[in-house]
């Protein structure tokens with residue numbers, strides 16, 4: 001399988017190279033040159049497979065030529081073996097034909113484990129074969145950092161540096177990062193905000209001389225392997241609800257358009273999906289596009305669903321590429337306009353095409369809390385604020401009551417106690433068994449000033465299993 005850039009000017013890569021790449025050299029994002037397509041009979045024959053076996057069948061075409069089948073199977077069995085629920089991604093019924101797909105039974109209790117547990121293992125496998133080492137430098141406001149550290153903690157060939165804003169992530173989220181020890185794991189608290197952290201990561205990708213030749217790898221959802229891993233659970237859910245003989249709809253709490261883009265790909269690979277609902281919080285650039293064909297940046301708002309607090313949606317470029325007939329020059333033009341502060345609309349027929357599949361809703365904090373309270377009262381299920389936004393959007397935007405509606409449950413409520421408390425639900429939140437002593441564990445973290453040179457010096461001093469590069 002070959003991968004091409006959404007801006008048309010970068011060289012095509014194979015899976016191994018795309019795994020190790022960040023942005024393409026032309027500033028675009030990598031996508032498969034040709035998407036695999038499965039027949040209905042083929043998909044139907046996968047009913048009842050355990051998660052890791054289904055994962056093998058769905059992802060195999062993407063890694064062909066880079067990873068032999070037997071090795072890939074083994075990696076997948078290990079990856080999904082660490083999840084605490086036997087079903088890996090269990091479906092829970094809320095109402096007639098309304099389901100939550102629980103994606104929070106991984107080590108860090110959020111859906112990012114599905115991709116990052118796999119990414120860490122794939123990196124190590126590929127690097128071992130090539131006799132190389134890499135460094136990861138990533139920024140986090142919470143979920144990505146802990147999932148990336150958990151995913152890479154056993155990697156022999158990866159050193160990981162995660163930057164978080166000092167004193168600005170919740171205690172649970174901080175402890176999920178700082179209580180994991182290893183000579184290749186480095187938590188850095190920056191005396192600044194999340195944007196400062198992200199800027200430093202971007203600047204480090206732009207000029208990698210401080211790494212003395214070691215390669216820098218991206219762990220955010222610009223990395224293709226993350227999107228790839230998320231395609232699987234759309235098939236898994238649909239197969240349990242009568243697919244592919246029957247079509248299914250999904251509502252996806254989204255920020256960077258990564259998770260929902262995976263759903264779009266599942267459909268293009270042959271899975272009958274009737275409707276995809278983009279569920280955002282008050283940071284609603286995607287909702288403004290889907291409802292009014294305006295893709296325009298606005299100021300950032302802090303919300304009760306912080307993992308979706310974004311101003312721009314990086315993966316949206318991958319959808320735009322398809323909507324424009326995969327014309328890289330057109331995408332480069334749109335992105336230039338956007339960068340100059342213009343924002344843009346797309347031609348009417350392209351927007352209409354998108355709206356055949358996508359609907360959207362923006363849900364504010366008050367509605368989020370109302371939904372948590374309402375669902376708890378109706379069903380006894382306690383939702384995290386991100387999932388609650390998905391439920392609200394599903395109920396408002398649903399096209400047909402006859403088609404099963406699956407809401408992606410992106411996090412465990414214990415990660416977001418503020419929202420649960422504000423919702424007034426009188427249920428004590430309990431950490432799952434593997435994290436029950438989280439508040440007693442020792443922490444390890446280095447506080448650094450908001451200064452790029454200081455951070456880069458730290459990375460080059462510690463980037464080789466704690467020793468200098």
Ligand SMILES: *Cc1c(COP(=O)(O)O)cnc(C)c1O
Nearest residue numbers: 143254255256257258259307410
């Ligand atoms: C990252 C995250 C999201 C948003 O996912 P995208 O792929 O950026 O759309 C939603 N919910 C939770 C809990 C997350 O951690």
